Amino acid sequence: xxxxxLLPAKNGEEYTMQFLLEVVDILTNYVRKTFDRSTKVLDxxxxxxxxxxxxxxxxxxxxxxxxxxxxxxxxxxxLKYGVRTGHPRFFNQLxxxxxxxxxxxxxxxxxxxxxxFTYEIAPVFxxxxxxxxxxxxxxxxxxxxxxxxxxxxxxxxxNMYSVMVARYKHYPEVKIKGMTAxxxxxxxxxxxxxxxxxxxxxxxxxxxxxxxxxxxCYLVKWFCCVSAVQGFVPVFVNATAGSxxxxxxxxxxxxxxxxxxxxMWLHVDVPxxxxxxxxxxxxxxxxxxxxxxxxxxxxxxxxxxxxxYLFQPDKQYDVTYDTGDKAIQCGRHxxxxxxxxxxxxxxxxxxxxxxxxxxxxxxxLYHKIKNREGYEMVFEGKPQHTNVCFWYIPPSLRLxxxxxxxxxxxxxxxxxxxxxxxxxxxxxxxxQPQGDKVNxxxxxxxxxxxxxxxxxxxxxxxxxxxxxx
Amino acid sequence: xxxxxLLPAKNGEEYTMQFLLEVVDILTNYVRKTFDRSTKVLDxxxxxxxxxxxxxxxxxxxxxxxxxxxxxxxxxxxLKYGVRTGHPRFFNQLxxxxxxxxxxxxxxxxxxxxxxFTYEIAPVFxxxxxxxxxxxxxxxxxxxxxxxxxxxxxxxxxNMYSVMVARYKHYPEVKIKGMTAxxxxxxxxxxxxxxxxxxxxxxxxxxxxxxxxxxxCYLVKWFCCVSAVQGFVPVFVNATAGSxxxxxxxxxxxxxxxxxxxxMWLHVDVPxxxxxxxxxxxxxxxxxxxxxxxxxxxxxxxxxxxxxYLFQPDKQYDVTYDTGDKAIQCGRHxxxxxxxxxxxxxxxxxxxxxxxxxxxxxxxLYHKIKNREGYEMVFEGKPQHTNVCFWYIPPSLRLxxxxxxxxxxxxxxxxxxxxxxxxxxxxxxxxQPQGDKVNxxxxxxxxxxxxxxxxxxxxxxxxxxxxxx
Numbered sequence: 001x002x003x004x005x006l007l008p009a010k011n012g013e014e015y016t017m018q019f020l021l022e023v024v025d026i027l028t029n030y031v032r033k034t035f036d037r038s039t040k041v042l043d044x045x046x047x048x049x050x051x052x053x054x055x056x057x058x059x060x061x062x063x064x065x066x067x068x069x070x071x072x073x074x075x076x077x078x079l080k081y082g083v084r085t086g087h088p089r090f091f092n093q094l095x096x097x098x099x100x101x102x103x104x105x106x107x108x109x110x111x112x113x114x115x116x117f118t119y120e121i122a123p124v125f126x127x128x129x130x131x132x133x134x135x136x137x138x139x140x141x142x143x144x145x146x147x148x149x150x151x152x153x154x155x156x157x158x159n160m161y162s163v164m165v166a167r168y169k170h171y172p173e174v175k176i177k178g179m180t181a182x183x184x185x186x187x188x189x190x191x192x193x194x195x196x197x198x199x200x201x202x203x204x205x206x207x208x209x210x211x212x213x214x215x216x217c218y219l220v221k222w223f224c225c226v227s228a229v230q231g232f233v234p235v236f237v238n239a240t241a242g243s244x245x246x247x248x249x250x251x252x253x254x255x256x257x258x259x260x261x262x263x264m265w266l267h268v269d270v271p272x273x274x275x276x277x278x279x280x281x282x283x284x285x286x287x288x289x290x291x292x293x294x295x296x297x298x299x300x301x302x303x304x305x306x307x308x309y310l311f312q313p314d315k316q317y318d319v320t321y322d323t324g325d326k327a328i329q330c331g332r333h334x335x336x337x338x339x340x341x342x343x344x345x346x347x348x349x350x351x352x353x354x355x356x357x358x359x360x361x362x363x364x365l366y367h368k369i370k371n372r373e374g375y376e377m378v379f380e381g382k383p384q385h386t387n388v389c390f391w392y393i394p395p396s397l398r399l400x401x402x403x404x405x406x407x408x409x410x411x412x413x414x415x416x417x418x419x420x421x422x423x424x425x426x427x428x429x430x431x432q433p434q435g436d437k438v439n440x441x442x443x444x445x446x447x448x449x450x451x452x453x454x455x456x457x458x459x460x461x462x463x464x465x466x467x468x469x
Numbered sequence: 470x471x472x473x474x475l476l477p478a479k480n481g482e483e484y485t486m487q488f489l490l491e492v493v494d495i496l497t498n499y500v501r502k503t504f505d506r507s508t509k510v511l512d513x514x515x516x517x518x519x520x521x522x523x524x525x526x527x528x529x530x531x532x533x534x535x536x537x538x539x540x541x542x543x544x545x546x547x548l549k550y551g552v553r554t555g556h557p558r559f560f561n562q563l564x565x566x567x568x569x570x571x572x573x574x575x576x577x578x579x580x581x582x583x584x585x586f587t588y589e590i591a592p593v594f595x596x597x598x599x600x601x602x603x604x605x606x607x608x609x610x611x612x613x614x615x616x617x618x619x620x621x622x623x624x625x626x627x628n629m630y631s632v633m634v635a636r637y638k639h640y641p642e643v644k645i646k647g648m649t650a651x652x653x654x655x656x657x658x659x660x661x662x663x664x665x666x667x668x669x670x671x672x673x674x675x676x677x678x679x680x681x682x683x684x685x686c687y688l689v690k691w692f693c694c695v696s697a698v699q700g701f702v703p704v705f706v707n708a709t710a711g712s713x714x715x716x717x718x719x720x721x722x723x724x725x726x727x728x729x730x731x732x733m734w735l736h737v738d739v740p741x742x743x744x745x746x747x748x749x750x751x752x753x754x755x756x757x758x759x760x761x762x763x764x765x766x767x768x769x770x771x772x773x774x775x776x777x778y779l780f781q782p783d784k785q786y787d788v789t790y791d792t793g794d795k796a797i798q799c800g801r802h803x804x805x806x807x808x809x810x811x812x813x814x815x816x817x818x819x820x821x822x823x824x825x826x827x828x829x830x831x832x833x834l835y836h837k838i839k840n841r842e843g844y845e846m847v848f849e850g851k852p853q854h855t856n857v858c859f860w861y862i863p864p865s866l867r868l869x870x871x872x873x874x875x876x877x878x879x880x881x882x883x884x885x886x887x888x889x890x891x892x893x894x895x896x897x898x899x900x901q902p903q904g905d906k907v908n909x910x911x912x913x914x915x916x917x918x919x920x921x922x923x924x925x926x927x928x929x930x931x932x933x934x935x936x937x938x
Contacts, residue, residue, distance in 0.1 A: 012504030016569040017497055023573040024493050027580045028486055035481030047790045050596055059596055061604050065816035074813055075577055083590045085583050098582055100485040104492040108544055110575035111496045113567055113754050114554050121552045127519055127528055135530050153622035156799040179648035179674025195776040196799050205648025205674045245778055285582050287802045307664040308901040309714050316888035321516045330625040330665050333756045344543055347534035419785035432777040
């Protein structure tokens with residue numbers, strides 16, 4: 001049946017519901033297979049291969065409609081050529097796993113298809129967001145969970161909110177008069193912090209200042225140096241609790257003392273704002289990220305524009321629940337429901353157990369390879385988070401003397417193993433260079449389906465693929 | 470069964486799949502009822518009522534997990550106290566309707582649960598995005614569909630991208646040196662443009678300049694005035710094709726000529742960038758918004774940070790398909806698939822028919838109330854888009870002489886009728902004041918399920934609720 005026959009108004013008729021149930025069938029089969037370790041993680045193809053069109057599956061868009069049968073084929077093939085991020089052997093990103101409650105929450109959310117800008121059209125979701133944000137602030141330890149916050153489309157935007165709010169707190173006139181109303185605002189962060197902090201600095205017109213190490217005494221020196229230059233003002237300090245690559249923690253308490261003394265905004269913890277991404281360690285489906293701000297009213301003050309067509313003051317309900325004007329977005333996707341539903345279903349203790357388990361598995365990996373032949377850790381000592389960074393050194397390199405040749409050859413090992421992994425489709429793990437360190441593997445664990453056997457499998461696979469390099 | 474029993478790794482086991490199918494049952498029933506006109510649009514409750522907890526439904530989050538049975542109740546109740554934005558009598562927002570193909574696309578997307586940052590983990594979705602963006606640029610009329618673009622979390626962020634890219638084009642050094650590397654950048658937009666342009670101006674440190682009317686000669690004068698002031702540079706001009714409230718179109722061709730002459734960036738059309746929101750008139754589920762940029766390379770140049778852990782240059786595939794560094798986000802939700810799938814299923818002609826039909830229905834409404842007793846149009850002449858703006862004047866006000874008392878009483882009419890509508894749950898339509906105009910209704914149509922009978926119903930309902938005011 002052609003879908004043009006659906007027009008003008010056939011959505012919801014029985015055969016469209018049948019179609020939806022057939023899609024559900026495809027999806028539940030996909031989910032079952034995702035948790036089956038005999039399924040490949042991916043079936044890799046190069047862009048040109050997929051663009052040329054696989055049998056029966058063309059990405060091209062046409063003037064004329066396709067049949068519902070073909071749409072079902074498209075759905076099946078889209079999944080077929082994609083990556084199973086919920087597979088227990090997908091370690092490529094910190095967002096991994098497929099939580100069934102979270103998934104159900106996301107299906108419900110897309111069925112409700114509403115928008116977070118007003119209480120009027122999202123009453124339950126707006127209240128869930130407020131309650132959940134308060135709970136998160138309590139967990140952070142702000143007295144009585146007071147403060148403010150909002151869910152945003154990802155951690156990068158949450159980080160950007162923190163810089164915006166700090167700028168507004170120090171120079172509120174920027175909102176009206178533009179950036180020339182402020183001196184040169186300087187932002188400090190460690191080079192190991194997430195790159196989104198640099199993006200936020202660039203977007204918001206700050207001067208970025210970074211250093212490789214990060215201690216309280218360095219921060220004091222930095223503050224004095226910057227302040228000494230005419231027209232420069234150090235405003236914003238970012239601290240990282242679990243850096244992207246190493247999973248390392250900055251000395252937050254010491255940094256907090258310095259920031260308080262010199263009236264600088266500290267992002268991540270204690271005084272001012274925190275980014276918290278439930279779509280990472282907590283395993284909530286993408287996307288789910290919150291920015292929490294300790295001082296109430298700043299988000300609203302910074303971002304409100306009071307659009308008359310959405311935020312009418314003469315509504316019949318308490319319009320302080322129309323939280324949309326705090327956002328830099330207008331429409332805002334409902335990211336709260338899946339998270340709320342998972343929290344209901346696991347309880348706080350469920351999340352706690354899950355994270356403890358991921359940390360245990362990381363320790364298992366660490367102990368397994370620490371003294372194993374052919375492995376070298378990027379750092380001494382136990383990892384601070386689930387990140388385990390290591391080199392695999394193929395037999396042919398093990399006897400080479402340290403030096404530039406060995407470095408260059410080792411640099412090519414991880415990309416080669418990763419490429420072979422992807423061709424085989426058996427597992428996925430990230431790699432990268434960092435500073436003067438050549439390409440190393442960066443293992444992260446957040447999927448509750450992972451067991452020790454999957455860690456063992458990864459190591460076996462690295463050795464199988466890398467032994468002859 | 471308690472969900473803690475699920476831990477550590479029971480997702481995907483048969484009883485979790487059964488749970489998912491029970492949720493599907495709840496959702497398909499919800500969808501069927503949404504298209505049934507005898508169902509209420511909403512069952513309104515005040516925030517304090519929902520917060521106190523309805524029978525068997527508490528929003529509070531606890532340490533201990535809930536049973537799967539209770540989770541199903543939570544799902545049912547969340548839908549029960551929400552708003553049916555797909556109901557044929559929901560006219561409150563331009564995003565309305567519930568397209569079954571789009572919904573299936575969204576369910577598949579959340580099941581795939583991946584991220585748009587690299588080709589590596591979203592190969593099919595990344596290619597779909599590129600093909601679709603090119604198709605959109607062709608439709609806009611850029612030669613060979615050339616240019617650049619990206620899907621973003623909503624129209625407000627798409628608009629913000631346009632301002633960012635324009636700033637980067639004129640003053641690329643801002644990315645490194647902060648806003649003090651630029652003079653006072655001025656942004657011009659009409660007061661009828663969407664408020665997100667003002668948000669973007671504030672976020673990005675511009676000086677905002679607005680005017681009520683918008684013609685080419687005014688723009689020339691404005692350019693000369695701003696340029697004459699030491700240190701001010703007019704950089705960015707926003708034009709609106711279908712304004713938020715009135716659905717009015719700025720004279721884009723004339724504006725384009727002026728902008729070209731004076732080297733100013735024009736957003737929306739012809740020379741530089743366009744925001745296109747498929748989640749509005751095209752009826753794609755929330756959220757789905759694209760920013761299209763005519764000049765290639767600007768998005769990348771403006772936003773790239775080359776994070777080593779995601780964008781390794783030594784991957785085995787063509788890394789120009791790793792489009793993530795164009796975004797201001799790091800992780801980016803897959804908003805493309807549902808849109809691509811709807812396009813496949815309707816064809817370009819299907820979208821065309823759908824939009825024509827919405828415009829016809831708006832005209833039907835316009836002709837119906839134009840000369841009807843008790844109605845007054847906010848504007849003379851046919852609306853330019855689906856927006857129909859009008860006052861309903863209750864009998865008690867009809868004989869009052871024009872003047873401040875009548876204005877003030879009329880101002881209170883729309884909020885009262887809207888509040889009663891929401892209490893009854895029969896329909897929803899927006900209202901607002903604008904400039905010196907007191908509160909009026911703003912009707913918008915984008916739902917393919919709407920028929921003339923639903924327009925008739927809205928008018929009957931306004932009269933039923935408003936006749937004794």
